[in-house]
Amino acid sequence: MVDRKEYDVLVIGGGPAGLAAALSASGTGARVGLIEREECLGGILKQCVHDGFGLVRFGQMLSGPEYARRFIDLVEGSDIAVHLETFVHAARRLASAGGGYVLECVSRDEGVFEAYAPALVLATGCRERSDRQVFIHGDRPAGVLTAGLAQHLVNIEGVLPGRRAVILGSGDIGLIMARRLTLEGMEVEGVYELKAEPSGLSRNLQQCLSDFGIPLHLLMTVVEIHGKRRVEAVTAARVDLRGSVIAGSERLVECDTLVLSVGLIPENELALSLGLGLDPSTKGPKVDQGGGAGEGIFVCGNALHVNDLVDYVSESGEAAGRDAAGHALSIGAAGGTAAPGRRVAVKAGPGFLYAVPQFIDLSRPGPAVIYFRVNSTLREGARVSLSAAGETLLGKRYPALRPPEMERLEIDPGRVPEGCDSLWLELERKEADLG
Amino acid sequence: MAETRRFVCIVCPRGCALEVDVDVDVAGEGKAVLALRGNACARGEVYGRSEIVDPRRSLTSTVRVANGKRRRLPVRSTGTIPLPRLREAARALDGIVVEGPLACGTVIAVDFLGLGVDIVATDQLERGM
């Protein structure tokens, strides 16, 4: 018989989302188990040695490890059971009354064990898109790596990946790595972006590229990698607005390293194995304002949708932990059933990439946070409003909205009128942006 | 001669687009700030002005760990360093080696390169194993 550990709430993933979820669940009195496959807590923050974390939450510019440390210290001072170097390789739902979940775990110290809880929090983060998902001709010699791997090599292992790098994609991690590699003595030839607009934050374009005179080539991509054992050069080319390569625009760029910063995708293998459907626009499960995906599963952080600010990751973890604990404790009290409240759908109108959560549970007290991204840059300011059955519930003006920058709105569920089944998020552009 | 410089405020994630009217002297070096627009808060004003006269950045990096299972310890400068000296400062960190155990916030180098800032650890190091 495999050893089975029982908790009220099980959190998978010890990054900022999982840390916040475990703390808020534990704060309500729930027994919490936190499972992390790596040697230490902190998730991706361990390798983010740059600063810029925690401005919203702490009003300070912290480095990734400093931000994580504030939560790790609280976890270590609590009675949360932390299982490190433990990988959850399968999860299943119990069919018996009350349901709940059993996780099959493999741990370095504890061997093979099972963990049970009526509520599950998925805080598994995201993974990077790699060269297999990007179309580039040529061999795959040494020297082709993702920005996150480059960051791990430099910041954790203390190894430089090469001498002269080309960066493909203008995502934030790529920009941060352009600066990091430059400061460590590598030459960064340039950043190539397929789209007409950079995908990273403006402040990162300034402090990671402009500060060091690193050129950003918009509407350009890498079409071929040269070199047998090690990258010797890449072919870069111009593309049109539809992303098609413009014939004759190719040029050879000598380099020994190609860093890919072409996007992140929520990590949801466990969610899929538990039968949760994914929202095609966020690539994460569909949830309510507490990350509830139904039947006692809660999702938060980058597993839900890719966040640019860790402060909001922690916020979503807190909501998920609180609601997961509420679910577990109400099941205990009700002897097996937790009644779902009335839900309304949140729908994003034209001009948005997505809105999260996809539902709001009206029975839940306290304000619900709606996070959203627009699909094109609005420089002159725009008003975002939330309406129900033709009635505007609230509106907020933003000085500028850009696709890389996630924004948020808060709504009091008590203000949603009786009888309506969806809320619409709408964008009112100023005249200047219409042209 | 006056000219307008446009750049992004990097003080917070909002990233306001600043416009600064600068009185440029004969040598072409921006010296006096005439007007500043686009900042949503007072910190942006301070940043925008100093960016013209004396651009500065904080430095974050890692240093080598001599013992223990971790190879690198993340560090930062306690204040800002003149931008033109950032690379030199980052290279100089290569010469620093630390040993655990060590608490987050421990000063690793005092008045680093005479720049008036200290270098501190931004994570803790457990005892070497």
Ligand SMILES: Cc1cc2nc3c(=O)[nH]c(=O)nc-3n(C[C@H](O)[C@H](O)[C@H](O)COP(=O)(O)OP(=O)(O)OC[C@H]3O[C@@H](n4cnc5c(N)ncnc54)[C@H](O)[C@@H]3O)c2cc1C
């Ligand atoms: C390179 C980079 C730079 C960034 N820069 C900034 C910045 O400057 N400012 C800012 O505010 N934000 C920044 N962010 C964003 C923010 O830090 C991240 O969005 C946030 O850390 C994500 O937290 P998370 O907990 O959702 O995921 P993660 O930190 O990725 O944590 C997920 C954890 O789950 C574990 N896990 C996954 N699957 C399993 C399993 N099956 N079993 C056990 N454990 C598992 C993983 O090991 C990992 O520790 C950056 C992000 C990245 C990637």
Ligand code: SF4
């Ligand atoms: S001006 Fe103020 S609000 Fe705008 S980016 Fe700078 S610090 Fe942030």
